[in-house]
Amino acid sequence: MPVNISTYQPFNLSLHLADNALILGHRNSEWTGHGPILEQDIAISNIALDLVGQARNFYQYAAKLMNESSVDGKENITEDTLAYHRDAWDFKNCLLVEQTNGDWAKTILRQFFFSLYQFYLYEQLQNSKDSTIAAISEKALKEVTYHVKWSSEWVIRLGDGTNESHERILKALDDLWKFTEELFIPADYELEAANKHVGIDPSLLKSKWFQKVIEIFEEATIPIDNLSGLHSIGFYGKEGKHSEHLGYILAEMQFVQRAYPNCEW
Amino acid sequence: MSNKDWPLWEVFIRSKQGLDHKHAGSLHAADAQMAIENARDVYTRRMEGISIWVVESKYIHASNPAEGSSFYDPANDKAYRHPTFYDLPDELRNM
Numbered sequence: 468m469p470v471n472i473s474t475y476q477p478f479n480l481s482l483h484l485a486d487n488a489l490i491l492g493h494r495n496s497e498w499t500g501h502g503p504i505l506e507q508d509i510a511i512s513n514i515a516l517d518l519v520g521q522a523r524n525f526y527q528y529a530a531k532l533m534n535e536s537s538v539d540g541k542e543n544i545t546e547d548t549l550a551y552h553r554d555a556w557d558f559k560n561c562l563l564v565e566q567t568n569g570d571w572a573k574t575i576l577r578q579f580f581f582s583l584y585q586f587y588l589y590e591q592l593q594n595s596k597d598s599t600i601a602a603i604s605e606k607a608l609k610e611v612t613y614h615v616k617w618s619s620e621w622v623i624r625l626g627d628g629t630n631e632s633h634e635r636i637l638k639a640l641d642d643l644w645k646f647t648e649e650l651f652i653p654a655d656y657e658l659e660a661a662n663k664h665v666g667i668d669p670s671l672l673k674s675k676w677f678q679k680v681i682e683i684f685e686e687a688t689i690p691i692d693n694l695s696g697l698h699s700i701g702f703y704g705k706e707g708k709h710s711e712h713l714g715y716i717l718a719e720m721q722f723v724q725r726a727y728p729n730c731e732w
Numbered sequence: 733m734s735n736k737d738w739p740l741w742e743v744f745i746r747s748k749q750g751l752d753h754k755h756a757g758s759l760h761a762a763d764a765q766m767a768i769e770n771a772r773d774v775y776t777r778r779m780e781g782i783s784i785w786v787v788e789s790k791y792i793h794a795s796n797p798a799e800g801s802s803f804y805d806p807a808n809d810k811a812y813r814h815p816t817f818y819d820l821p822d823e824l825r826n827m
Contacts (some may be wrong), residue, residue: 506759506761509774511771513777617769
């Protein structure tokens, strides 16, 4: 039976989860060939591939829901349609993942904040009433567990490393902290999905996340006095309001599909 | 953070069916933990293994190639060292 897709919560939630993973995966892929050392070039590229893989799973599910909801049954939406043929205001990713790579410290800290968030999120979504979302989350959780381990060890290594690495991670913190609050402020579709036990209210993850950040920061000798609370910049990528960076990402990422629709290689 | 500050490590991987760890290659890492993770990222991307050993390359001691002839050639004509002179009973498999 056709449903109204724009208000169907598994659809919006899948799209949000896919957009988060795709945009950070794309950002990380910008390091491929430019990593500080070959082994870490491969490590960050592996994480990029994990994230793009998660994005594909969620896009495929969202596309399936869209096709099923079409009244005449003639829609032919694919994962590529959703990744390459939507504009910035349609993207529901949070602001954190679209921020520029900066130096290695900024990339690491962005990964740490986001992977830790994904970890607690997927842990809960494994129990989603929507069996597809539950299954994708369960699979992704294994990958994210490693991302958390890898990125937190790097945060410690940089924070408790040389004077320069310490300064760089502090600078990264200054750049990124303001994008953390958004992770825990639920968008409408998140709350509605939570009410239907399809999703969860992300504000419930905040204290666990914050606690773990403090724990890692203490080990990394990163001062935590200023982290009295999370900060927000007042608009939310989750709701389609993005920083200037997303447009540039999409311009590069979508160019080939826009110029040569449905091309394959 | 240059390459020369990070020591070289040798990586040994045991595959799912394998009984022993086999040398897979080498890599750079700052410490053992990073070496294991780098090995995971570099050498197990295609399901190559389920167990990783790493050892700093400086702890590997190797035989001297120049001594090859005195080391290995004498074994050349000792065919009796191979257990090929026994008739195996049919019931015995896996030899």
